[in-house]
Amino acid sequence: MKNKSLVSITDLSKEQYFRILDLAEEFAKKPKQNLIQDYVVATLFFEPSTRTRLSFETAVCQLGGKYIGFTDPNVSSVRKGESLKDTIQTVANYSDLIIMRHPVDGAARYASEVSKVPIINAGDGANQHPTQTLLDLYTIRETQKTLSGLKIGFVGDLKYGRTVHSLLMALSQFDSTFYFISPDELKMPSRYKHQLDEKKLSYTETTDLESTIPKLDILYMTRIQKERFSDPIEFEKVKNSYILINSMLAGSKPNLRVMHPLPRVNEISEDVDSNPKAYYFEQALNGVFVRQAILCLILGVK
């Protein structure tokens, strides 16, 4: 991975997933390690983000590196109409690696073509967010001690959810069984189901969250956005069926963990937070370790 950009989860082999996850495990045990003190990392956020940006910046700090960048394109030359190419080429002169989030699909791949330093994609529009997928894989392995043979339930917006699609494709390499729990309007697109069919992986589609929970090892929650519904009445009808409350976890397996990419709005009731099966804040912390691992592998210090 040394000096290679990380743009899409499909850029990585299964072996590389494990390499990243194993190294992240080392950082979870000992997060502060002065491995990149000679490096300058740029964080270019052309679109707002809290968790992703802060966890990347924390990762850089824990490794002893320095970072430069912007969190709002309105304060950079982008506002003056500078092209992405010019911004990237300039910043590539100042830094050893660029982390970028951009609202346009494919912006990260393009940046990786015009940049002389590697690019880490921290989200390009509706397309890819590979470090999120890797931290999800890490969290699943951490809590279940394996990535194979698990029963994984995805809940909420399965039609548009980038996080869900990306994680599904990564997990489809590990012999998992899937449960797609969503309203009819937001069902998993058929192109993803075809890919599961080709790999002979089994999946179940249902609208019933509560009765599916007892079967699961991982419950992956996502937010349902009102604007995704063509009919607002339809939204009102279904919105409460996909809200997780603590009592719904009563009959769940002891190893079940609830995950969520965050931010949450109301799809997980706050009474779930104190349940030891709630794991979304630990998941967000894992983002730091996984990003430390990715930074070290790309900069070639590990």
Place this chain on the structure above:
Amino acid sequence: MEIKTLHVSAIENGTVIDHIPSKVVFRVARILLLEDYPEHILIGTGLESKKLPSKGIIKIKDKYLDKEEVNKIALIAPEATHIVIENYQIKEKASVTIPDIITGITKCVNPNCITNMENVLTKFDVISKIPLKMRCRYCEKIMDKQDLNFY
């Protein structure tokens, strides 16, 4: 063969692209970057054909194109043939095939793709030739035949 030469004169040496659907003849010429070619180019369109309802033909004097270059036109002229002429004789004749990578030629169907926002040449990986399915190298959206939108 004789009727054809009556419509569009023969060339001594060069390239002939035959069996182009009439309505895309000029687009094929553009894709093959023939607009600035200084030598003779003979173009016929609206000609009769056994293979097509109406065909066009392009004859380029003293120019030889490599296969990859000609294969670019397979997206719009899948039945075209690429003929190499030497001394008024056919030296080589081959059908075009859809290449594995398509650069330029067609726009990406996704309006939020970087190729539609900045000055970036499109690039697609062909994942299936029949039926045509190609994935944008940038936004990773998969396009099929109906989505083709030529520059």
